Amino acid sequence: MLQNVIIGQYYPASSPLHRMDSRSKLIAAFFYLFIVFLANSWVTYGLLVAFTAVTITLSKVPLRFLYKGLKPILILVVFTMLLHVFLTKEGELLYKAGFLEIYEGGIIQGVFIAMRLLLLVLMTSLLTLTTTPIDITDGLEHLLGPLKKWKLPVHEFALMMSISLRFIPTLLQETEKIMKAQMARGADFTSGPIKERAKAFVPLLVPLFVSSFKRAEELALAMEARGYRGGEGRTRLRALEWHKRDTFALLLLLLLTASLLLLRS
Amino acid sequence: MENIITVKDVTFFYPGEEIPTLKGVTLDVHKGEWLSIVGHNGSGKSTLAKMLNGLLLPNEGAVYVSSYTTERPDDIWEVRRQVGMVFQNPDNQFVGTSVQDDIAFGLENFGVPRDEMVKRISESVERVGMEAFLNQEPHQLSGGQKQRVAIAGILAQKPSVIVLDEATSMLDPIGRIEVIETVRELNQKEGITVISITHDLEEALSADRVVVMKMGEKAAEGIPEDIFQQRELLKSAGLDLPFSLKLSEALRQQGVELDKSYLTQEELVNALWKLA
Amino acid sequence: MQGTPFERRALHDITLDIGDGTFLALIGHTGSGKSTLIQHFNGLLKPSDGSIKMGSTELKAGGKKQDLKPLRKKAGIVFQYPEHQLFEETVEKDIMFGPRNFGVSEEEAKKTASKVIEMVGLPQSVLTKSPFDLSGGQMRRVAIAGVLAMNPEVLILDEPTAGLDPSGRVEIMELFYNLHEKNKLTTILVTHSMEDASKYADEIAVMHKGELYLHGKPSDIFNQRELLNQAGLDVPETVQFLNKWNEVSGQNLSLSSFTIEELAKLVSLSLKKRGN
Numbered sequence: 001m002l003q004n005v006i007i008g009q010y011y012p013a014s015s016p017l018h019r020m021d022s023r024s025k026l027i028a029a030f031f032y033l034f035i036v037f038l039a040n041s042w043v044t045y046g047l048l049v050a051f052t053a054v055t056i057t058l059s060k061v062p063l064r065f066l067y068k069g070l071k072p073i074l075i076l077v078v079f080t081m082l083l084h085v086f087l088t089k090e091g092e093l094l095y096k097a098g099f100l101e102i103y104e105g106g107i108i109q110g111v112f113i114a115m116r117l118l119l120l121v122l123m124t125s126l127l128t129l130t131t132t133p134i135d136i137t138d139g140l141e142h143l144l145g146p147l148k149k150w151k152l153p154v155h156e157f158a159l160m161m162s163i164s165l166r167f168i169p170t171l172l173q174e175t176e177k178i179m180k181a182q183m184a185r186g187a188d189f190t191s192g193p194i195k196e197r198a199k200a201f202v203p204l205l206v207p208l209f210v211s212s213f214k215r216a217e218e219l220a221l222a223m224e225a226r227g228y229r230g231g232e233g234r235t236r237l238r239a240l241e242w243h244k245r246d247t248f249a250l251l252l253l254l255l256l257t258a259s260l261l262l263l264r265s
Numbered sequence: 266m267e268n269i270i271t272v273k274d275v276t277f278f279y280p281g282e283e284i285p286t287l288k289g290v291t292l293d294v295h296k297g298e299w300l301s302i303v304g305h306n307g308s309g310k311s312t313l314a315k316m317l318n319g320l321l322l323p324n325e326g327a328v329y330v331s332s333y334t335t336e337r338p339d340d341i342w343e344v345r346r347q348v349g350m351v352f353q354n355p356d357n358q359f360v361g362t363s364v365q366d367d368i369a370f371g372l373e374n375f376g377v378p379r380d381e382m383v384k385r386i387s388e389s390v391e392r393v394g395m396e397a398f399l400n401q402e403p404h405q406l407s408g409g410q411k412q413r414v415a416i417a418g419i420l421a422q423k424p425s426v427i428v429l430d431e432a433t434s435m436l437d438p439i440g441r442i443e444v445i446e447t448v449r450e451l452n453q454k455e456g457i458t459v460i461s462i463t464h465d466l467e468e469a470l471s472a473d474r475v476v477v478m479k480m481g482e483k484a485a486e487g488i489p490e491d492i493f494q495q496r497e498l499l500k501s502a503g504l505d506l507p508f509s510l511k512l513s514e515a516l517r518q519q520g521v522e523l524d525k526s527y528l529t530q531e532e533l534v535n536a537l538w539k540l541a
Numbered sequence: 542m543q544g545t546p547f548e549r550r551a552l553h554d555i556t557l558d559i560g561d562g563t564f565l566a567l568i569g570h571t572g573s574g575k576s577t578l579i580q581h582f583n584g585l586l587k588p589s590d591g592s593i594k595m596g597s598t599e600l601k602a603g604g605k606k607q608d609l610k611p612l613r614k615k616a617g618i619v620f621q622y623p624e625h626q627l628f629e630e631t632v633e634k635d636i637m638f639g640p641r642n643f644g645v646s647e648e649e650a651k652k653t654a655s656k657v658i659e660m661v662g663l664p665q666s667v668l669t670k671s672p673f674d675l676s677g678g679q680m681r682r683v684a685i686a687g688v689l690a691m692n693p694e695v696l697i698l699d700e701p702t703a704g705l706d707p708s709g710r711v712e713i714m715e716l717f718y719n720l721h722e723k724n725k726l727t728t729i730l731v732t733h734s735m736e737d738a739s740k741y742a743d744e745i746a747v748m749h750k751g752e753l754y755l756h757g758k759p760s761d762i763f764n765q766r767e768l769l770n771q772a773g774l775d776v777p778e779t780v781q782f783l784n785k786w787n788e789v790s791g792q793n794l795s796l797s798s799f800t801i802e803e804l805a806k807l808v809s810l811s812l813k814k815r816g817n
Contacts, residue, residue, distance in 0.1 A: 134362045134366075162361075162362055163360065165362055166359070166360070166361065166362045166402075166403065169402070169403075169404035170356055170403070170404060173404065174625075177620070177625075178625060178626055180580065180585050180620070181618075181620045181623065181625070181626040182626060182638075183585060183613070184583060184585060184613060184617070184618040184620070184688075185613075185626075185638055185639040185642060185687060185688065185691065186610060186613055186614065186638075186639055186642025186643045186691070187638075187642055188642070202628065203626075203628045203638065204628075206628035206629075207625055207626055207627065207628050210625075210628075210673065211625060214357075215354075215356070215357045218352065218354055218357035218358070219357050219358065219360065221320060221352070222350075222352055222357065222358035222360070223360060223370075224320060224345075225318055225320055225345060225349075225350045225352075226345070226349075226360075226370055226371040226374060226418065226419075226422075227342055227345045227346060227371055227374035227375050227422075228370075228374045229342070229374065233376045234373050234374060234376060235372070235373050235376050235377055235378060235379060235382065236373060236379065237365065237366065237369035237372070237373060237379065237382050237383070237386070238366065238369075239379060305706070305708075306676075306677075306678075306706055306709075407571065434704055435703070435704055437570065437571045437733055438570075438733050439570060439571070439773065440571075464706045464707060466707070503706045503707060503708045503709075504706075504707060505707035505708075508778040508779075508782075508801070509782075511801050512782065512801055512804060512805060515801050515802055515804070515805035516805045516808060516809055518805070519805050519806055519808075519809035520809060521805075521808070521809045521812060530778075530781065530782050530785060531785075533782075534782070534785045534786055534789055537786070537808065537812065538789050538790070540812060541790065541812055541815045
């Protein structure tokens with residue numbers, strides 16, 4: 001179940017979208033979140049769908065993979081759609097059975113909302129599917145860089161993110177190890193009533209906390225030994241490279257926005 | 266002989282403790298040597314190691330690294346660049362998300378320009394034999410490989426001294442050999458000074474000099490051949506005796522007239538053959 | 542993981558009988574499959590094919606979900622760095638965790654705790670302390686006590702001395718060996734150390750690339766030095782030395798208990814014979 005959710009997952013491939021600068025992708029995804037709300041007619045929605053379809057094709061992420069990832073969200077989409085279908089009372093009355101009334105406007109509204117949700121989820125998924133978490137972190141650090149002037153700890157935040165990313169697999173391994181050790185002592189993590197099961201996790205969580213604190217302490221010492229003294233005067237190995245395609249992508253997005261503004265009713 | 270590090274009358278208390286962890290320790294580290302520091306847990310050997318790059322500062326006395334000292338706050342960064350440290354737990358010193366990011370970490374801290382960084386990374390990763398792993402993530406590496414990456418990270422900073430703080434104690438035998446061989450080559454071919462805090466007998470035996478720490482004091486200092494003759498001293502330092510030494514003693518108890526205790530199997534076999 | 546790209550066969554076609562009361566040493570390098578194998582012994586992992594029988598309990602491949610508790614109670618595992626599994630407020634509560642899970646009454650579990658704490662060589666006063674206030678060595682002993690408290694018939698030890706200094710290693714191994722003898726346990730020791738295997742084990746099983754590579758009495762195993770070398774292992778130092786001595790003196794001596802004392806006797810006897 002958990003491994004099926006694709007938001008936040010990375011799909012390794014070599015595509016034009018993968019090669020884009022994480023900054024342009026972040027800007028684009030953020031921008032897209034707003035312009036989706038501009039659409040309000042078949043033409044404008046059609047335009048958005050076409051744009052998204054092209055982006056998906058360019059990303060080389062297989063449709064099957066996307067579909068599998070969207071499945072858990074589909075329920076939410078269908079539910080929102082039905083809510084609108086039944087509650088919007090506009091246009092021609094199409095069907096009536098007891099208190100249930102379905103209007104033409106309701107159907108249109110339902111389809112639009114469903115599309116809006118799907119498009120939002122698809123585009124944000126594409127961002128993480130084509131950008132490694134560490135690239136996203138780098139991109140964020142650069143984009144938020146100007147905020148340093150107002151004493152916002154942008155560098156510290158980015159370093160924290162990248163260290164967390166680095167330690168996720170380590171902590172997963174550790175979790176498995178401690179779980180096994182407690183199971184060997186007769187602990188049961190999988191059965192019993194909810195309340196009992198929550199309690200059963202104490203023998204897992206306490207050792208995990210203890211070791212995480214120890215790791216943090218040792219890591220801090222190791223960082224200090226390697227000359228770490230905050231973000232001041234630091235250079236970076238990971239360089240972000242802004243190419244023509246990034247400018248082009250953003251221009252395309254502006255063009256899309258202009259068209260939406262012109263064509264919306 | 267030229268000294269690269271001088272520890273002078275260093276006394277150190279951990280905050281809130283009455284008994285000093287280090288008591289008037291004086292120590293010269295010669296340029297280009299392999300110095301092993303051995304001692305029981307709590308003998309102060311790891312504390313001493315952390316004095317050498319200013320991670321801890323002495324309450325009394327001073328530590329000098331070439332012309333710098335950890336006393337002066339302005340010198341600390343240069344001291345840390347020159348004295349690289351490999352810690353015990355391979356996981357808890359791997360900062361980067363990949364091998365090259367981790368090697369870069371130190372260089373980034375010292376503000377090395379990117380072009381220079383790329384050059385130094387590829388150079389140092391080759392010196393530890395990890396060039397095929399540049400883009401690997403830490404959880405894909407063995408303990409020994411992670412320690413070699415840590416060494417590469419230090420090499421990239423062009424250090425003069427590498428301190429191994431029990432750097433092999435969590436490794437399996439293969440990983441241990443990997444790391445020691447790597448450091449030995451750097452010591453012999455490039456003249457990098459090595460200070461190794463260790464429990465490993467073989468490692469201490471092959472050092473140029475050995476320092477024995479006991480209750481925060483320097484209990485002995487000398488070449489392995491002399492240090493390893495002092496049975497009681499080694500035992501009190503929590504160190505095992507080398508196999509050949511133990512066998513030499515057992516043979517003497519059996520009435521075999523050996524002139525002395527031998528440190529290697531070859532020497533002992535030859536000595537016995539002469540008796541036959 | 543079957544049928545996914547992550548599938549990797551960690552063990553292949555292993556048939557191994559371990560007699561009641563045996564001290565078996567399981568040797569092999571990291572990735573040889575020894576840790577995977579022992580996790581099958583108490584059902585932490587289930588075989589994809591084949592079965593594991595422990596006394597009257599059997600764990601079969603593909604079988605229905607079975608109650609693993611009887612198996613887990615019978616076979617206690619001391620994992621690598623077992624001190625990482627401590628979690629309770631007091632040592633006593635932590636030791637009681639295992640017995641309580643297996644349905645032992647609180648009162649009974651308390652009695653057990655005070656019994657096993659002595660078995661691991663710690664004073665009763667430790668019981669009321671927090672495990673996190675103890676030294677590393679003491680924490681390891683408490684964790685071992687927590688496994689002993691389940692009163693297992695089979696004790697599985699996964700590198701129980703990893704990360705300890707030489708004297709600590711000897712103490713812990715002696716502790717297990719005494720328990721094995723006194724309580725008539727079946728003991729399975731996973732180790733990298735041929736020295737420990739030769740010192741304590743009745744039988745040695747060598748794992749290599751997921752297969753059972755060699756299995757037999759120590760003397761049989763150590764006769765096959767070339768095969769051991771091919772698996773990246775070597776015979777213990779006593780055997781290495783005797784081989785050297787045999788080579789120089791043209792004799793064909795052999796050891797039975799692999800201790801230094803035995804070796805010294807053997808060599809001094811052979812010297813005396815030559816002298817006559």
